[in-house]
Amino acid sequence: MEIIEGIGVSPGIAIAPAHKIERGEITIEPENIASEEVQEEIRRFREALQKSKDQLVRVQAAIAKTMGDESAAIIEAQIMLMSDVSVVDETIAGIKNKRLSAESALDIVLRKAIDALESADDATMAERAHDLIDVRRRILSNLMGMAHHVIQDVPENRILIIQHLAPSETAQLFHGKYVGLALEMGGATGHVAIMTRTMELPCVLGISNVTGLIESGDTVIVDGHDGTVIVNPTKTVLKKYKDRKKAQEKHKAWLIRFKDKLAVTTDGHKLSVGANLELPGEIETVVKYGSDGVGLFRTELLYTRSTKLPGEDEQTAVYKELADTIHPNSLVIRTFDIGGDKFAEILGTPFEPNPFLGWRAIRIGLSRPRVLKTQLRAILRAAYKRNIKIMFPMISNRDEVAQAIALLEESRDELEKEGIRCAKKIDVGIMVEVPSAAILSREIAPLVDFFSIGTNDLIQYTLAVDRGNQRIKDLYQSYNPAVLKLVKYTIDAAHFGGIWCGLCGEMAADPRATAMLIGMGLDEFSVNPPAVPMIKGIIRSISAKDARRIAEETLRFSTQDEVIEFLEEKNRELLPPEFLEI
């Protein structure tokens, strides 16, 4: 038996035989051709290129049916890479001028591009490099008459062991034969993490040399919550995980009873539990788990996963459909939060040494007003007679709020002048995720209709700890009193200004935090969709009076350990035992 630790990105336990896919490097030896072969080599190259594009278009169409157009747009990036004029021209030049075979000419061009991306020493560039590696493999396979590897070509019920998955491949896992995944590459905010959470497929990432450690046929346990992968478990361990899996499933089935219940405390204090949404296709999950609307629609995938900027009509259609699906509940659309870890080539986002402190989110929007206005116009159009709210990310000062609102008003004026129907009034909120915004929340509240606290970023900026850096993950303290004081201050500032306050970071889905947040006066939780019933259930088990006392006491501690110990103790005291199994 071997126990391997990685990063759990999609919860649940999977137990099944491994299916390892090791993609042998396609090695191309430089090969020269005779001058009379040039035309034939160019023809072969063009044919292989077309065939590769056709294959991807077919995959894209299949995905659009199951995962929605936005997921399909992910593959668009690879199709566009194949259409890159410089790649095509340079390959043909290599064949013509250097008398290289089609394989050699293409290989030289793509290797150069891959090396450049890989040497950038940046996680997102590395993801791009993987897309290009996948493109190289596909075209070369077609050129050499080899079939491109089919991810789904396996018996039912397997755990996929692979170094890296391209977006097109990840999307093939939807309704597929795999029950879990263990990968070497990828981060908690990458496409694999996002998509497997949607598909409710247990997934662990970040296991170095995973394909060296696990063989096809090995019995594997993937615990996507703890980030543990166990290879060939002993009988005792196997039984333990089988029992744990059964208990988790039973527990999930038990929690579902709360999905359509009101989020109200035992003494009648009413809250709201919304869901976070990344892909439009996830809306079914949002509905399935009884969410009180969408508290955060992260729109950046519309930008980062496509090779052209999403147009106004396209965005309007997406927003309208989502709002109609969750009607009469509301849809909070966050304007694009590109930059930081979310790279969008499309906006020419440059490589930056400190991307989290750089040109990100509203900063991009305010310096590229046309791009932001396209989104604002689409939101205003969709919001005509629909329950849509708008939210600006990464606000760090009051001027940015005023400027963003001015752009919103300009967009409305433009639409009205053009005679296009749009919402006359729309609620506007900001993400409070930068410490300065939290500290200035009293001054900012009069400008907006609501706040939503983004603890994922608020923690990293308050504590100066990169949220994606595994080496310092113990310093990323969600319960550091400095963070909790800012959360409390922001909620109070919202209420002082007569507006409501939500929380949409991962903390909202952590059962240890629920009572404390109710007690601090939070009005809305926004969580990943499967967590909605649990948070509703906890809210329904606690009185607002007890919660207030818990919040008060929590704020007296000076270390995270004390806070966690206290909150866990209070949960044991107050919650039905079913909530303690989580």
Ligand code: PEP
């Ligand atoms: C946050 O920062 O808490 C948040 C919800 O935004 P994101 O995770 O998209 O940065």
Ligand code: MG
């Ligand atoms: Mg954030």
